[in-house]
Amino acid sequence: MKKAFTEATLSNGLKVLLKEIHTAPLVSSWLWYRVGSRDEPTGRTGISHWVEHMQFKGTPQFPASVLDKAISRDGGMWNAFTYMDWTTYFETMPADKIDLALRLEADRMTASLFDEKEVASERTVIISEREGSENEPLFRLGEAVQHAAFRVHPYHHEVIGDLADLQTMTRDDLYRHYRAFYVPNNAVMAVAGDFGTGDMLRRIRELYEPIPAAPVPPRLARPEPEAGGEHRLTVEGPGETTYIQVSYRAPAARHPDFFAMTVLDSLLAGPSSLNMFGGGGTSNKTSRLYCALVDAELAVSVNGGLISTIDPFLYTLTITVHPERKPAEVLEALDKEISRIREERVSEQEIARAVKQARALFAYGSESVTNQAFWLGHAEMFDTYNWFLTYLDKLAKITPAQVQEAAQKYLRPQNRVAGIYLPTGDGK
Amino acid sequence: MKPNSTPHSLPGPEDVTRATLSNGITVMARSNFNSPSVVVGGHLPCGSLFDPPDKLGLADFTALALMRGTEKYNFQQLYDLLESNAASLGFSGGTHTAGFSSHALAEDLPLLLDLIAESLAHPLFPPDEIGRLRAQLMTRLAIRAQDTAEMADLTFDQIIFEGHPYALPEDGWPETIQAITRDDLAKFHAVHYGPQGMVVAIVGAVNPQRAVEEAEKHLGGWKNPNQPAPPALPELKPLESAARRKVTIPGKAQSDLVIGAVGPTRKAPEYMAAALGNSVLGQFGLGGRIGDIVREKSGLAYYASSNLNAGVGPGSWTVGAGVNPKNVEKTIDLVVQEIRRFVRRAVSPEELADSQSNFVGRLPLSLESNAGVMNALLSIERYDLGLDYYRRYPVLVRAVTPAQVLETARRYLDPDKLAIAVAGP
Numbered sequence: 001m002k003k004a005f006t007e008a009t010l011s012n013g014l015k016v017l018l019k020e021i022h023t024a025p026l027v028s029s030w031l032w033y034r035v036g037s038r039d040e041p042t043g044r045t046g047i048s049h050w051v052e053h054m055q056f057k058g059t060p061q062f063p064a065s066v067l068d069k070a071i072s073r074d075g076g077m078w079n080a081f082t083y084m085d086w087t088t089y090f091e092t093m094p095a096d097k098i099d100l101a102l103r104l105e106a107d108r109m110t111a112s113l114f115d116e117k118e119v120a121s122e123r124t125v126i127i128s129e130r131e132g133s134e135n136e137p138l139f140r141l142g143e144a145v146q147h148a149a150f151r152v153h154p155y156h157h158e159v160i161g162d163l164a165d166l167q168t169m170t171r172d173d174l175y176r177h178y179r180a181f182y183v184p185n186n187a188v189m190a191v192a193g194d195f196g197t198g199d200m201l202r203r204i205r206e207l208y209e210p211i212p213a214a215p216v217p218p219r220l221a222r223p224e225p226e227a228g229g230e231h232r233l234t235v236e237g238p239g240e241t242t243y244i245q246v247s248y249r250a251p252a253a254r255h256p257d258f259f260a261m262t263v264l265d266s267l268l269a270g271p272s273s274l275n276m277f278g279g280g281g282t283s284n285k286t287s288r289l290y291c292a293l294v295d296a297e298l299a300v301s302v303n304g305g306l307i308s309t310i311d312p313f314l315y316t317l318t319i320t321v322h323p324e325r326k327p328a329e330v331l332e333a334l335d336k337e338i339s340r341i342r343e344e345r346v347s348e349q350e351i352a353r354a355v356k357q358a359r360a361l362f363a364y365g366s367e368s369v370t371n372q373a374f375w376l377g378h379a380e381m382f383d384t385y386n387w388f389l390t391y392l393d394k395l396a397k398i399t400p401a402q403v404q405e406a407a408q409k410y411l412r413p414q415n416r417v418a419g420i421y422l423p424t425g426d427g428k
Numbered sequence: 429m430k431p432n433s434t435p436h437s438l439p440g441p442e443d444v445t446r447a448t449l450s451n452g453i454t455v456m457a458r459s460n461f462n463s464p465s466v467v468v469g470g471h472l473p474c475g476s477l478f479d480p481p482d483k484l485g486l487a488d489f490t491a492l493a494l495m496r497g498t499e500k501y502n503f504q505q506l507y508d509l510l511e512s513n514a515a516s517l518g519f520s521g522g523t524h525t526a527g528f529s530s531h532a533l534a535e536d537l538p539l540l541l542d543l544i545a546e547s548l549a550h551p552l553f554p555p556d557e558i559g560r561l562r563a564q565l566m567t568r569l570a571i572r573a574q575d576t577a578e579m580a581d582l583t584f585d586q587i588i589f590e591g592h593p594y595a596l597p598e599d600g601w602p603e604t605i606q607a608i609t610r611d612d613l614a615k616f617h618a619v620h621y622g623p624q625g626m627v628v629a630i631v632g633a634v635n636p637q638r639a640v641e642e643a644e645k646h647l648g649g650w651k652n653p654n655q656p657a658p659p660a661l662p663e664l665k666p667l668e669s670a671a672r673r674k675v676t677i678p679g680k681a682q683s684d685l686v687i688g689a690v691g692p693t694r695k696a697p698e699y700m701a702a703a704l705g706n707s708v709l710g711q712f713g714l715g716g717r718i719g720d721i722v723r724e725k726s727g728l729a730y731y732a733s734s735n736l737n738a739g740v741g742p743g744s745w746t747v748g749a750g751v752n753p754k755n756v757e758k759t760i761d762l763v764v765q766e767i768r769r770f771v772r773r774a775v776s777p778e779e780l781a782d783s784q785s786n787f788v789g790r791l792p793l794s795l796e797s798n799a800g801v802m803n804a805l806l807s808i809e810r811y812d813l814g815l816d817y818y819r820r821y822p823v824l825v826r827a828v829t830p831a832q833v834l835e836t837a838r839r840y841l842d843p844d845k846l847a848i849a850v851a852g853p
Contacts, residue, residue: 065720076789076793094792125729125730127752128728128752131682131750137574282511282514283510285507301564322563361514367798
C-alpha cells in the first residue's frame with residue numbers, strides 16, 4: 001500500500017507533513033505555530049490573536065496591499081485562526097499556484113513589519129471584533145463560565161483577550177511575542193493536495209531551511225487545582241431568551257479518557273463532526289439530552305462540545321431554554337439524565353451506533369482537501385497526526401464500562417460550572 | 429509543481445445528466461467517486477410568496493414541519509433512520525421556493541430519497557410536534573429581534589422593497605407565527621406541494637443513471653394535479669430619494685449597518701458586470717475598496733464588505749459593516765463616498781483583471797465538494813444557465829469591460845438615493 005503521508009523534520013526543527021491527494025487540482029497548505037491564548041500572561045491577553053492579525057499587514061517583500069491581492073488573484077482561499085494552544089495560517093490554492101503561499105508564509109515567519117500605524121488601526125479593528133462578539137449572549141455567558149472554570153490555568157481568558165489589555169498593549173509587546181514564538185522549531189507545516197511529495201519537500205527545504213532556529217520561551221504551565229465544588233453564576237443582558245451553559249472539567253486530548261468522553265458526548269448530545277471545512281455533520285434529535293430536554297418541551301435546543309486540547313479543558317453543554325420554562329426546571333432534567341448515564345451502564349449497541357456515526361462523519365471529511373490538510377497539522381498541536389489516524393480505532397475499543405467510568409469521573413456536579421444567561425427583556 | 433488531476437474537473441454537458449421523471453420533476457446528476465458520500469438537494473415552488481399577510485411565515489413553517497412525522501415514520505423514527513447512518517436532511521422555506529438539502533454515505537441514497545419523498549408527499553403535521561416547532565420558531569424570532577445584523581438586513585429590505593412581497597420576512601413575525609394553525613400547515617401543503625416545478629440534484633459516489641432511476645422510484649409517482657402557478661411579482665417602485673431607518677436594540681455593544689439599493693436579477697444580461705463590480709467594490713482580497721477604507725485604513729470595523737444578492741426577481745446590492753455605535757455616522761460617510769467614487773469613474777483595468785482572475789481561479793475550490801457541485805447544478809437549472817455554463821464561465825467573466833461595470837454601477841447605485849438601515853443600541 002502507498003504510504004498515506006510523509007513526515008520530515010528540517011535541520012532548523014521545522015516539522016513537515018505532506019499528503020498527496022489527487023482528487024481535485026487544489027493544494028492546501030497550513031503553517032501551525034505552538035502559541036495561543038494560553039501563552040499570555042495577565043496584561044497581555046489577546047496578544048497571540050493580535051499578532052495573527054498583524055501577519056496580514058505586510059513585509060518588505062509582500063506589503064499589505066500586495067499580499068491580499070496576490071492570493072485572491074489566483075483564486076485562493078486563505079485565512080488564519082488563533083486558539084488556546086495554537087495559531088495557524090492556511091492557503092488553499094489551485095495546485096499550480098501554491099508556490100505563492102509557500103513563499104508568503106516563509107517570508108512572514110520572520111519579516112512582518114508591525115508598523116506603528118498599522119498596529120494603531122488594528123487595535124480598533126480587534127476591539128470591534130470583540131464588541132461584535134459581545135452582542136451575542138452566548139459569548140458573554142461562555143466567557144464568564146470559562147473564567148470561573150480556570151482560576152490558575154491560562155485557559156481562563158477568551159482568545160480575543162480582555163478590553164483592558166487590548167487598549168494598552170504596545171507595538172513592542174506584539175513584536176516581541178511574534179519574534180519569540182514564530183521560529184521554525186516552534187512550527188509545523190502541513191500540506192495536502194495535488195502535488196508530488198519529492199518536489200514539494202524540496203521546495204519547502206529551499207524556502208524554509210535558511211530560517212534559523214531560536215530558543216522558544218517555555219509555555220505557561222500552571223495546572224488548575226481540583227475543583228472544590230460546583231460553581232454557579234448568572235450573566236444578565238438584553239433579550240428575551242434564556243441560555244444555560246454547563247461546563248465540566250474534561251480530560252486532555254492525549255488522555256485515554258478523551259475517547260470515552262467522545263462517546264459520552266455522542267450519546268448525550270449527538271455525534272460531533274471533525275469536519276471543519278465541508279463534508280457536514282448530522283443532527284442530534286435522537287440523542288439522550290434532546291429527548292429529555294427538547295422533546296419534553298423544556299428547551300428548544302441542546303448541543304455538546306468536547307475540544308481537543310493539550311491540557312484538560314472543558315466538556316460543555318449549551319442549552320437554549322424553552323420560552324415558557326425556567327432554567328431551574330431545565331437543570332433538574334439535565335441532572336436526571338446525567339445521573340442516569342452515571343448510574344446505568346449504556347448498551348453495547350448504543351456505543352456501536354456512535355462508532356458507526358463517527359465512521360461516516362469521518363468519511364465525509366475526505367471531500368475537502370482543506371479539511372484533510374487541517375487535520376494533518378492540527379493533531380500535531382496537541383498530540384501527533386497519529387491521534388487522528390487512530391481516532392476511529394480508539395473509539396471502536398471503548399466499552400460500556402469505560403463510558404460509565406468516564407461519566408462518574410467527569411460528569412460530577414462538583415466538577416462543573418453552571419452558568420445561566422438571564423435576559424432582561426428587549427428594553428421596550 | 430505540476431497538477432496531476434484530470435483537466436475537466438468542472439461540470440459540463442458530457443458529465444451532467446439531466447432527466448425528467450414521469451411526473452415532471454427535473455433531476456440533475458453528476459458522479460464523484462473520490463469520496464464515499466452523496467448529496468441530494470433541490471427546491472419546489474412553494475415559497476413565502478404564497479403567504480397570506482396575517483399568516484406571514486406560513487410557507488417557512490410548513491417546510492420546517494414536513495419532517496415532524498409522516499405516514500410511514502414518526503418524528504423519532506425518521507430521525508433515527510437519518511442519525512443512525514450519520515445522514516442529514518433538512519427543509520427550509522425561501523421566498524420563491526422551499527428547498528431541501530441532504531447528505532449520506534452513497535449506499536444510503538435510497539434511504540435519503542425515501543425520507544425526502546415521505547416528507548414531501550406524506551407529512552402528517554402532528555399537533556404535539558407542531559407545538560414544539562412553534563416554540564422553536566418563536567425563540568428564533570426572539571433571537572432575530574436581538575441580532576443587529578439580521579435586523580439591519582430586514583429593515584433594509586423593508587425600505588427598498590416597500591409595497592413588494594420581498595419586503596416581508598420569510599420567517600414571519602411572532603404574532604403571525606402564533607396565528608398559524610396546524611390545519612393551515614396541512615392545507616398549505618395539500619395545495620402547494622407537488623412535482624410541478626420541482627428540481628432535484630444528486631451528486632456523489634453514484635452512477636448518474638442509477639441516481640435518476642432511484643429518484644423515479646421514490647418521487648416519480650407523486651402527483652398534485654391542482655398545484656397553482658406561482659403568483660406574478662408586482663412592479664417594484666424605485667426609491668425617489670435617500671431613505672434611512674434605525675432599529676434600536678438596547679444593550680448592544682455594536683451596531684450593524686446596511687447601505688445600498690435594488691440590484692439586478694440573476695438572469696439580467698448585466699449580472700456578470702455587477703458581480704465583478706461588486707468584487708472590486710467590496711469583496712476582492714480583504715473586502716475590496718470598502719474593506720480597504722473601512723477596515724484597513726480607518727480601523728472602524730472587523731467586517732466590512734459589499735454584497736450582491738441576485739435571484740429570480742430584483743435583488744439587492746449592499747454594503748454592510750459592524751461598527752462601534754459612536755462610529756456609525758463616520759462609517760456611513762465613508763461608504764457613501766466610496767459608492768460615489770465607484771459610479772463616478774470606471775474601475776481600473778488592473779482592478780477588474782484582478783477580480784476576473786479571482787472569479788475564474790476560485791472555480792475548482794467552489795466546485796470541490798459534492799455540495800458545491802449540487803448548488804451549481806441547481807443554479808444552472810433555476811436560472812437557465814445551460815449545462816455548459818461552467819465551461820463557458822471564464823470567457824463570460826473575461827468579456828466584461830470597465831465601461832460595462834461603470835454603466836451597471838450607475839444603473840443601480842445612485843449615491844443620492846441610497847437606502848440606509850442601522851440596527852444597534
